[in-house]
Amino acid sequence: MGSIGSILVMIGVVILPISTGDGALRVTRLMIADCFKLSQEQLSRRLMIAIPLFAAAIAVSSMDYAIIWQYFGWANQLLASATLWAVSIYLRSKNRCFWPAAAPAAFLSLVVFQYLFSSPEMCGFSEEASLVSSALLTAVIGVLCLFRGSGLEKAEEPSL
Structure with a gap:
């Protein structure tokens, strides 16, 4: 191609990849600083967060990427199920039909927890024990999300 x-x-x-990594580490540093309400104006404060973050990034980059991708895939599905549960709670609080979001949330939660409990890298339960644990945990989350007061009724609508 010349x-x-x-x-x-x-x-x-x-x-x-360098710019993506730089952006990801910068956003992570700022999120940590925001979470703990740490000022980032001084260089020493930035380094207080950045150095352990860089150490963690170096440690992760030395791991086997096949395992990292397994965890990434699992975490991605966990985030998707949590988002669906949040949408279900919001729809329920507005007295709207929440089942189109709750049904996939329950299914995805069951799959995610089944992997969590059965995978040898995670809990390593037997197939039967992991299925029962997954079903129970999904049912508990479903009851907590859908049939318990969410507190959203009192919240103000965001202005767009």
Whole structure:
């Protein structure tokens, strides 16, 4: 592909991953600082968060990526199920039909918990024990999310 192909390879293989990693570490640092209400104006305060974060990133980058992708996939599905539960709670608080969000939330929660309980990297339960544990935990979450007061009735509508 010549010189244009070399430029595209450099952009795709070197520049884009570096800028993505830089952005991810910066956002993570700012989220941690915001969570703990730490000012980021002084360099020493930035380094107080950045150095342990860089150490964690280096440790993770030295791991086997097949295992990292398993955890990433599991965490991604967990986030999706939590989002569906949150949508279900919101719809229920507005007296709207919440089942179109709650049904997939329950199914996805069951799948995520089944992996959590049965995977040898996680809990390592037997198939029967993990299925029972997953079903019970999903039922508890469903009852807590859908049939318990959410407190959203008193909340103000966000203005867009």
